[in-house]
Amino acid sequence: MIPRYAHRLLVLGTALAAAIAPWPAAYAASVGGQPHEPYDRRDYLLSYKVFLNAGQVHAAYRVARAAVASRPHTRAWRRRLARTALWTGHDRTALRAMVYLARHGEIAYLKPAWTLASGLSAFTRLTELLSLRLARHPGAPALVLEMSRLYQIQGHPQRAIAWLEQAMRKDPHRRYLWSIITLDNSLGAQAHELAALRAYTRRYGAISRVLLTEASLFYDRGQVGRAYRLLAAHAATVSPRHFAYYHTLGELAWMRQDFPAARKAAQALYARGTATQGDLAHLVLLKERRHPRDAYRLALTGFRLYHTPVFFFAMLGIAERRHSRALLTEAFAQIRADDTAQLVGNPYYWTGLARYWAVQGRDLRAEHVYREALRRFPQNTAILGSYLWFFVATGRAPHLAATLLTWARIIDRNRSLWLPYALSFLTLNEPRLALPYLRALVRRHPDDPRFLLPLADSLAKDGRAGEAIAVRRRAFAILLTPDSPPMRHKARQRAALAVDLATAPTVMALLAAEGRGRHAPVRRDVLLGYALARAAYAPADYAAARGRHAPPWAALAVALAGHDGMRIRDLLAHHDLTLPRVSRVDAAAAVGEPAQAISAAFASLGESRSDIALARRYRDLALHQSDRLGAQIQYLRSAGFSAFYYTHLSVNKA
Numbered sequence: 001m002i003p004r005y006a007h008r009l010l011v012l013g014t015a016l017a018a019a020i021a022p023w024p025a026a027y028a029a030s031v032g033g034q035p036h037e038p039y040d041r042r043d044y045l046l047s048y049k050v051f052l053n054a055g056q057v058h059a060a061y062r063v064a065r066a067a068v069a070s071r072p073h074t075r076a077w078r079r080r081l082a083r084t085a086l087w088t089g090h091d092r093t094a095l096r097a098m099v100y101l102a103r104h105g106e107i108a109y110l111k112p113a114w115t116l117a118s119g120l121s122a123f124t125r126l127t128e129l130l131s132l133r134l135a136r137h138p139g140a141p142a143l144v145l146e147m148s149r150l151y152q153i154q155g156h157p158q159r160a161i162a163w164l165e166q167a168m169r170k171d172p173h174r175r176y177l178w179s180i181i182t183l184d185n186s187l188g189a190q191a192h193e194l195a196a197l198r199a200y201t202r203r204y205g206a207i208s209r210v211l212l213t214e215a216s217l218f219y220d221r222g223q224v225g226r227a228y229r230l231l232a233a234h235a236a237t238v239s240p241r242h243f244a245y246y247h248t249l250g251e252l253a254w255m256r257q258d259f260p261a262a263r264k265a266a267q268a269l270y271a272r273g274t275a276t277q278g279d280l281a282h283l284v285l286l287k288e289r290r291h292p293r294d295a296y297r298l299a300l301t302g303f304r305l306y307h308t309p310v311f312f313f314a315m316l317g318i319a320e321r322r323h324s325r326a327l328l329t330e331a332f333a334q335i336r337a338d339d340t341a342q343l344v345g346n347p348y349y350w351t352g353l354a355r356y357w358a359v360q361g362r363d364l365r366a367e368h369v370y371r372e373a374l375r376r377f378p379q380n381t382a383i384l385g386s387y388l389w390f391f392v393a394t395g396r397a398p399h400l401a402a403t404l405l406t407w408a409r410i411i412d413r414n415r416s417l418w419l420p421y422a423l424s425f426l427t428l429n430e431p432r433l434a435l436p437y438l439r440a441l442v443r444r445h446p447d448d449p450r451f452l453l454p455l456a457d458s459l460a461k462d463g464r465a466g467e468a469i470a471v472r473r474r475a476f477a478i479l480l481t482p483d484s485p486p487m488r489h490k491a492r493q494r495a496a497l498a499v500d501l502a503t504a505p506t507v508m509a510l511l512a513a514e515g516r517g518r519h520a521p522v523r524r525d526v527l528l529g530y531a532l533a534r535a536a537y538a539p540a541d542y543a544a545a546r547g548r549h550a551p552p553w554a555a556l557a558v559a560l561a562g563h564d565g566m567r568i569r570d571l572l573a574h575h576d577l578t579l580p581r582v583s584r585v586d587a588a589a590a591v592g593e594p595a596q597a598i599s600a601a602f603a604s605l606g607e608s609r610s611d612i613a614l615a616r617r618y619r620d621l622a623l624h625q626s627d628r629l630g631a632q633i634q635y636l637r638s639a640g641f642s643a644f645y646y647t648h649l650s651v652n653k654a
Contacts, residue, residue, distance in 0.1 A: 044070075048080060061088045068097075075101060091116060099125055208242040215248065228252040232261060240268040250279060259286050270298070277306050284314045292318050296327060303334055309342050316352040325359045332356050347377050351386040363394050381414045388420035392427055404428075411437075415444075423454060431462040449475045552579055556587060565590070 044067045051060040061084035067077040078097045085094035095116050151160035200210050211234055218227035231249045238245050250265030266283040269275040275283070280302040288295035296318045303311035312331065319327035332353070335343070343349040350373030357366040370387045377383055384407065404424055411417045418441055422434035435458050441451040452475040460468035552575040559567040568587050571579065579587070 044077075057084060057087050060084050061090065065093070075104060095125055208238050208245040211238075212245055212248060215252075219252075224252065224255055228256050228258070232258075235265075240272055243269065243272075243274045247276065247279065250282065254282055262286060277302065277308065280305075281310050281314075284311070288314065288318055292322060300330070300334065307336065307339055307342075309346060312339070312343060313346065313348055313352075316348065320352065320355060328352070328356050328359060344376075347373060347380045347383050350376070351383055354386065354390065358390060358394070366390065379410065381410070381417060384410065385417050385420055388417065388424055392420055392423045395427070415441075419451065419454065422458070426454065426458055426461065429461065431458040434458045435462065447478050449478055452478070559587075 044063060048060050048063045048067075051057075051063060061081070064077055064081040064084050067074070068081050071077060078101050082094045082097035082101065085091070085097065098112060098116065148160040151157070200207070211231060215227040215230050218224075218230065228249075231245065231252060235246075235249060240246055246265045246269050250262050250269070253259070253262035253265060262282060263286040266275060266279045266286070269279050270283060280298060284295045284299045284302065287298065296315055299311045299314040299318070302308070303315065312334070315327070315331040315334075319331050350369060354366040354369040354373070357363075357369060367390075370383070370390065373380075373383045374387065404421070407421075411421045418437040422437040422441075425431070425434035435455075438451060438455040438458055442448075442455055445451055452471055456468045456471040456475065459465075459471060552571060556568065556571050556575075556579060559571065568590055572584070572587050
């Protein structure tokens, strides 16, 4: 055996021999020139090996390049050139050598050549290599699509489309057709794209993304109805998990004012938890008329998620339309410190806040909010109208006596404010200032009882009883017609007019108009209530006779009006649980039982703390009893006054 050190000596000797007396061809190759002698394979190969063994990689690369130049068809030297070119950083030379080898059947070089060409962005070489791969795997979908992508990258989209169409003719594939659609879309070839989309639907059925793309084409052309009809026609076959489809369908339905379809699409998204802020807002608007409680809960969810004003004002509107103190309180309870900055710029926030304090019986606080709102928005008619209605409803109109005339210029320009403005003067017992506005409203709306009734009241207060009766009879005749306001509101207005007119023919006409339907007893109770409230006992007795017997609350009202103590005690003893809360308190106070009245009021407040009339009645009774008893506070505590003080009477500190 040859010792290991002998091999080292042999390598060293070979290197020295090459360095001292190099062969002509090898030396020429090492310096980068062409050999002057005929090609000798052994000469080049020995030089290549000597330089590699000596670590002279660049010299070995030059030898390999010279050998390839002399013998271009020698694959062995191509392999050596590819190897040394990679080592020395000549990537493009290595790529050329690898492509040559792959072209001549050495498939092992396909993958490294593809990797190298991708890194160099050599798209021409990539196309050539991909053609070689396709020759080995004809019709492979991934390779076909890769070729179309290469054509696109090189700026030849039409060539890519032609390539895909050729592939479709040989082997139809949905991915080829979808790529054609995508390319047509990028080129703006809408006619060709539409034809491809319809071909896709014919071949493979209704697919959500294909339908959406076709709908977007129609939308871009301005054919919103056509886009909507396309999506709506296939909605039954598309699952709600396709968010984009149902979201687009809902938006188009909203634009086309097909609100049932818009509600259905938004509801499907909400059920899956994928509804956007806009979808929720649309769903709230679409539900708040028929399903206000559902709409309120949706708005509450939207405000908790996004804290945007649109959801808060939706909650506020629903709470006010339903006259719900609980919903109004819940809406304002959702406001965080950083939400206020978004809300204070909207006048509706201030009117809602004022109502929020008003329904809690804190009228002074509500009045303060209105003043702040008018300071911020001095010309806003919505705030001014709400302010006027607030004072009319609470009986605090005298507080406006010094201010009403200063608003005359704003009021004259806004017809919507004429009615509350006139009613404010009527509350101040100034009918002559109210009459011009009411007459102007009646001229514009001659058959509207909303304006005829206040006009009659103003005329009566102004001493024109004959004109007032004529206006009331006219309003009564209008209310008897079938095409009047809704049933309940109409019944109340008719009852009020019948009591005001207080004549037997009027009451008989009213009861005849009520008919014998299932709502007739309710309407008789309405008439009876108005009659008792206005102490018109002839209509009350007549209505009670038609109803065969008066209900307990009506009998109590008659007994209270006639100061019939025995009848009041009898009703309290036998119908205490069925009487209205306020009536029980009044009855106990009327028969000289203040402690029982206070206890009844406090117990009723425990059942419904939103009853403002009851809270005020309790406060008046408790304060009056407190003045009478002086220092005997223990009496009030036993009746529950101290607990009520901290929850209700703090309104005086507002």
